[in-house]
Amino acid sequence: MPLGSRVIRRLSWLAPLVALVLVAACGQEYPQSSLFPKGEPARLEDGLFFQTVWWAAAVFVLVEGALVYAIIRYRAKPGAAEPNQIHGNTIVEIIWTMIPALILVGIAVPTVKAIFKENETPKGGDALTVEVVGHQWWWEFRYPELNLTTANELHVPVGRTISLKMGAYDVIHSFWLPQFAGKRDVFPNRETRLWFNAEQPGEYSGQCAEFCGIQHGRMGFRVIAQPPAEFQGWVAHMKTITMQPAAASAAPKDSVHTSTAGAAVQQQAKPAPPAADSAKAAPAGPQNPEVAQGQKLFLMKGCVGCHALVAYNAPKGLLGPNLANVGARTHIAAGTLANTDENLAHWIRFPQDVKHGVLMPNLGVTEAEAKALVAFLRTHR
Ligand code: CUA
Numbered sequence: 001m002p003l004g005s006r007v008i009r010r011l012s013w014l015a016p017l018v019a020l021v022l023v024a025a026c027g028q029e030y031p032q033s034s035l036f037p038k039g040e041p042a043r044l045e046d047g048l049f050f051q052t053v054w055w056a057a058a059v060f061v062l063v064e065g066a067l068v069y070a071i072i073r074y075r076a077k078p079g080a081a082e083p084n085q086i087h088g089n090t091i092v093e094i095i096w097t098m099i100p101a102l103i104l105v106g107i108a109v110p111t112v113k114a115i116f117k118e119n120e121t122p123k124g125g126d127a128l129t130v131e132v133v134g135h136q137w138w139w140e141f142r143y144p145e146l147n148l149t150t151a152n153e154l155h156v157p158v159g160r161t162i163s164l165k166m167g168a169y170d171v172i173h174s175f176w177l178p179q180f181a182g183k184r185d186v187f188p189n190r191e192t193r194l195w196f197n198a199e200q201p202g203e204y205s206g207q208c209a210e211f212c213g214i215q216h217g218r219m220g221f222r223v224i225a226q227p228p229a230e231f232q233g234w235v236a237h238m239k240t241i242t243m244q245p246a247a248a249s250a251a252p253k254d255s256v257h258t259s260t261a262g263a264a265v266q267q268q269a270k271p272a273p274p275a276a277d278s279a280k281a282a283p284a285g286p287q288n289p290e291v292a293q294g295q296k297l298f299l300m301k302g303c304v305g306c307h308a309l310v311a312y313n314a315p316k317g318l319l320g321p322n323l324a325n326v327g328a329r330t331h332i333a334a335g336t337l338a339n340t341d342e343n344l345a346h347w348i349r350f351p352q353d354v355k356h357g358v359l360m361p362n363l364g365v366t367e368a369e370a371k372a373l374v375a376f377l378r379t380h381r
Pocket of ligand 1: 217
């Protein structure tokens with residue numbers, strides 16, 4: 001027996017094991033799969049996908065079935081004469097051209113309808129408009145009606161159509177929120193539109209889907225869908241955030257994530273409460289010397305040149321993400337790290353290690369300075 005065959009035979013017992021591992025991988029939840037739609041128009045796309053899959057499956061079974069039948073039924077038998085030789089059959093050929101053509105029409109009609117539906121700009125006053133700006137490598141979200149700006153975490157009210165007006169600051173990106181809508185490229189100097197509708201409260205993840213530079217893979221975002229009243233509470237709270245550190249009592253309890261999924265993720269991420277460990281007895285607000293020191297550093301180190309700390313009426317055109325509620329976000333650096341004190345300090349000190357090529361430079365922040373900056377930023381929630 002040749003060596004290759006012997007090796008294959010020896011290792012054949014591994015096959016079921018490998019299959020088990022592969023099948024087990026299907027058991028977990030995929031937050032970025034379009035196969036689990038949670039709202040329109042993703043549900044529409046999912047329906048189209050499975051409609052096509054069932055057509056393909058039916059064609060496969062019929063064609064392969066006919067083939068297998070012919071192979072067995074008309075196989076060569078000892079002593080049998082040569083079968084009739086057929087050269088062309090117009091009727092059969094017309095039939096097998098017409099059937100696929102009709103199937104294609106059956107797929108094309110709902111597909112084209114869905115394309116038009118998905119490209120509609122929502123009409124009527126009920127849609128909430130959000131301006132999306134793709135940056136290398138983070139997402140800016142602006143609510144023109146509310147005069148609010150935020151970054152990387154998009155809060156939306158459940159049950160209301162969200163109408164996205166999208167563009168890019170630098171290069172082409174692609175906004176992809178698989179559980180709600182398909183991909184849509186975003187361009188500098190050109191507007192593209194997309195809409196979606198969250199049916200259930202929760203936290204949903206999205207991702208840039210167009211290669212946009214070395215950190216393209218770390219350009220994620222989250223959509224936090226909240227019941228309308230909770231969303232209004234979030235809006236009202238965001239309007240109160242100022243450059244000044246907030247006192248601990250001013251921060252809403254459980255921050256902004258009261259939805260179940262949001263709370264679960266937040267628990268997992270364990271962002272520290274506003275008071276840093278070393279300052280348990282000290283107040284978290286402006287009276288806390290570490291927070292005050294952090295505020296001073298935020299100005300001195302130049303952070304303020306790129307990052308706004310107010311969400312309401314926020315300055316436009318800044319290079320860095322808006323940090324008004326950074327203390328409450330589940331992730332930092334556009335989904336790269338969980339928003340823990342350690343990760344935030346590491347990110348502030350070594351942005352180029354965490355996300356090489358990012359616009360944020362290493363500013364020579366010491367460990368103590370990073371701790372103070374974290375304490376200050378935690379009050380912004
Ligand atoms: Cu932005 Cu890829």
